[in-house]
Amino acid sequence: MRARVVSVEIQPGKTEEASRIVQQSIVPAMAEQKGFRGQLFLTQQDTGKSISINLWETEADLKAFEGSPVCQELLGCIWSVVPTTSSGFTRASDCQLPKDWATSGASGRQPWPPA
Numbered sequence: 001m002r003a004r005v006v007s008v009e010i011q012p013g014k015t016e017e018a019s020r021i022v023q024q025s026i027v028p029a030m031a032e033q034k035g036f037r038g039q040l041f042l043t044q045q046d047t048g049k050s051i052s053i054n055l056w057e058t059e060a061d062l063k064a065f066e067g068s069p070v071c072q073e074l075l076g077c078i079w080s081v082v083p084t085t086s087s088g089f090t091r092a093s094d095c096q097l098p099k100d101w102a103t104s105g106a107s108g109r110q111p112w113p114p115a
Contacts, residue, residue: 001037001055001056001057002056002057002059002061002062003053003054003055003056004052004053004054004062005051005052005053006051006052006053007049007050007051008051008052008078008082009048009049009050009082010043010048010049010050010081010083011048011082011083012048014048015043015044015048015050017080017081018043018050018078018081019041019043021077021078021080021081022039022041022078023041025074025077026039026074026077026078027039029070029073029074030054030065030074033064033065033068033070034057034061034064034065035056035058035060035061035062035064036054036055036056036057036061036065037055037056037057039052039053039055040052040053041053048083
């Protein structure tokens with residue numbers, strides 16, 4: 001499993017709108033993509049600093065999505081809440097997760113996706 005971690009700056013006062021866009025538009029569209037396993041969108045309300053974590057079955061699935069028109073369309077959805085003076089998105093990292101991460105109940109880990 002792969003995790004894509006991206007830092008996003010949201011306009012002051014727009015964090016709730018950003019969360020709504022992610023929940024109502026972005027996640028449903030991503031859920032239709034091959035290999036998509038989940039999305040976390042974490043936002044610091046007072047600063048607008050946010051982190052988006054996408055989970056993918058394989059690196060190939062992530063790369064296929066990244067090069068798709070759907071990805072570009074979804075980026076357009078979130079740009080409405082990113083400051084015009086911002087560089088927008090910064091890819092923090094791509095991470096390989098342990099093979100048993102999604103199914104192991106060990107060490108307090110929960111099965112993914114949640115039931």
